[in-house]
Amino acid sequence: xxxxxxxxxxxxxxxxxxxxxxxxxxxxxxxxxxxxxxxxxxxxxxxxxxxxxxxxxxxxxxxxxxxxxxxxxxxxxxxxxxxxxxxxxxxxxxxxxxxxxxxxxxxxxxxxxxxxxxxxxxxxxxxxxxxxxxxxxxxxxxxxxxxxxxxxxxxxxxxxxxxxxxxxxxxxxxxxxxxxxxxxxxxxxxxxxxxxxxxxxxxxxxxxxxxx
Amino acid sequence: xxxxxxxxxxxxxxxxxxxxxxxxxxxxxxxxxxxxxxxxxxxxxxxxxxxxxxxxxxxxxxxxxxxxxxxxxxxxxxxxxxxxxxxxxxxxxxxxxxxxxxxxxxxxxxxxxxxxxxxxxxxxxxxxxxxxxxxxxxxxxxxxxxxxxxxxxxxxxxxxxxxxxxxxxxxxxxxxxxxxxxxxxxxxxxxxxxxxxxxxxxxxxxxxxxxx
Numbered sequence: 001x002x003x004x005x006x007x008x009x010x011x012x013x014x015x016x017x018x019x020x021x022x023x024x025x026x027x028x029x030x031x032x033x034x035x036x037x038x039x040x041x042x043x044x045x046x047x048x049x050x051x052x053x054x055x056x057x058x059x060x061x062x063x064x065x066x067x068x069x070x071x072x073x074x075x076x077x078x079x080x081x082x083x084x085x086x087x088x089x090x091x092x093x094x095x096x097x098x099x100x101x102x103x104x105x106x107x108x109x110x111x112x113x114x115x116x117x118x119x120x121x122x123x124x125x126x127x128x129x130x131x132x133x134x135x136x137x138x139x140x141x142x143x144x145x146x147x148x149x150x151x152x153x154x155x156x157x158x159x160x161x162x163x164x165x166x167x168x169x170x171x172x173x174x175x176x177x178x179x180x181x182x183x184x185x186x187x188x189x190x191x192x193x194x195x196x197x198x199x200x201x202x203x204x205x206x207x208x209x210x211x212x
Numbered sequence: 213x214x215x216x217x218x219x220x221x222x223x224x225x226x227x228x229x230x231x232x233x234x235x236x237x238x239x240x241x242x243x244x245x246x247x248x249x250x251x252x253x254x255x256x257x258x259x260x261x262x263x264x265x266x267x268x269x270x271x272x273x274x275x276x277x278x279x280x281x282x283x284x285x286x287x288x289x290x291x292x293x294x295x296x297x298x299x300x301x302x303x304x305x306x307x308x309x310x311x312x313x314x315x316x317x318x319x320x321x322x323x324x325x326x327x328x329x330x331x332x333x334x335x336x337x338x339x340x341x342x343x344x345x346x347x348x349x350x351x352x353x354x355x356x357x358x359x360x361x362x363x364x365x366x367x368x369x370x371x372x373x374x375x376x377x378x379x380x381x382x383x384x385x386x387x388x389x390x391x392x393x394x395x396x397x398x399x400x401x402x403x404x405x406x407x408x409x410x411x412x413x414x415x416x417x418x419x420x421x422x423x424x
Binding site: 008009011014015017018019021022023025026029043045046048069079080082084087095096097099100101103104105106107110111112142150151158174175177180181182183185189191194195196197198199200201202203204205206207208209210211 | 220221223224229230231233234235237238241255256257258292293294295299307308309311312313315316317318319321322323324362363370371386387389390393394395397402403405406407408409410411412413414415416417418419420421422423
């Protein structure tokens with residue numbers, strides 16, 4: 001592991017780095033060898049000096065008049081972002097969204113490997129058609145022993161979001177990826193990321209409405 | 213439609229409103245009749261005066277010593293956010309994530325109704341096991357005539373994200389919900405929302421790594 005990854009990058013930089021990676025990978029697949037920050041800037045509408053600054057966090061430097069080596073930049077970004085090796089995760093709440101995430105094999109291309117699901121409904125637990133075991137939430141402590149994970153993906157109903165996060169953290173989970181609209185609180189030292197799909201829906205609906 | 217919905221709320225307010233709704237709905241299901249901004253504030257760690265300000269955009273006012281009526285507040289938030297009536301959407305790109313979103317019946321509880329999917333792969337188009345028709349992307353213009361939609365959910369590979377968005381907008385789509393890591397550009401007047409699941413993964417992975 002590169003010691004640079006211990007630097008806590010600001011969130012806006014972290015948000016932009018996957019954009020650069022997506023763009024650079026498109027160039028790589030086209031066989032392009034070099035790319036300038038100006039070219040990335042035009043494609044993504046991000047200021048070229050901002051791009052150079054963001055990439056300098058990774059220890060990647062472009063060469064005058066040549067730019068960045070596309071292969072090197074792609075590898076450096078993938079490694080830095082953690083997409084190049086697998087991180088083990090549980091899905092807590094195997095309703096429609098949890099189920100969908102378990103089925104979304106594409107996440108493993110970005111370093112996320114779902115190794116088990118948990119639920120409280122006997123209709124769901126014990127299923128084996130999803131490729132990972134679905135167990136009762138109370139079995140999470142036991143599961144940790146032989147099939148551990150560090151990330152819990154929270155896709156439960158909002159009214160049990162906090163309780164579910166508490167159980168997961170109690171069992172040894174180090175990061176919560178919260179898909180519920182409930183603001184879950186975790187102890188310091190536990191990583192928390194919110195993917196607010198309902199906020200994004202609200203943004204779309206209200207903006208659409210304002211167009212009419 | 214309430215004329216208040218034509219106000220373009222700032223994004224941070226729009227992001228918080230679904231949190232309030234999730235919390236208020238929990239209280240509603242518990243049979244709680246009134247809630248103060250102080251109570252919401254404690255539950256969600258949002259400043260009480262900020263909550264009162266956010267809710268005033270909706271024309272909802274709390275009463276001194278009583279607070280907000282839980283039922284009224286829930287209805288006002290759901291209506292304002294657009295969750296109370298269905299918005300028609302296409303999924304563009306029916307790979308693992310697109311497929312998963314089509315299967316996620318929970319989105320319809322938040323006002324999103326997926327009415328068709330589009331892809332370029334003959335292995336995917338023509339499938340009818342997902343409950344909605346999956347058609348070739350070139351059939352989008354025709355589909356618009358008899359099974360229209362205003363929102364396109366973009367779940368294609370990044371290298372065809374821009375092209376796919378252009379086709380969707382050309383066919384009459386008014387809003388793009390971009391799940392790809394590519395920064396898609398749209399003409400002014402087209403609503404754009406990015407759900408950057410890869411950025412959130414990167415955030416989790418790099419923060420986890422810094423803990424070690």
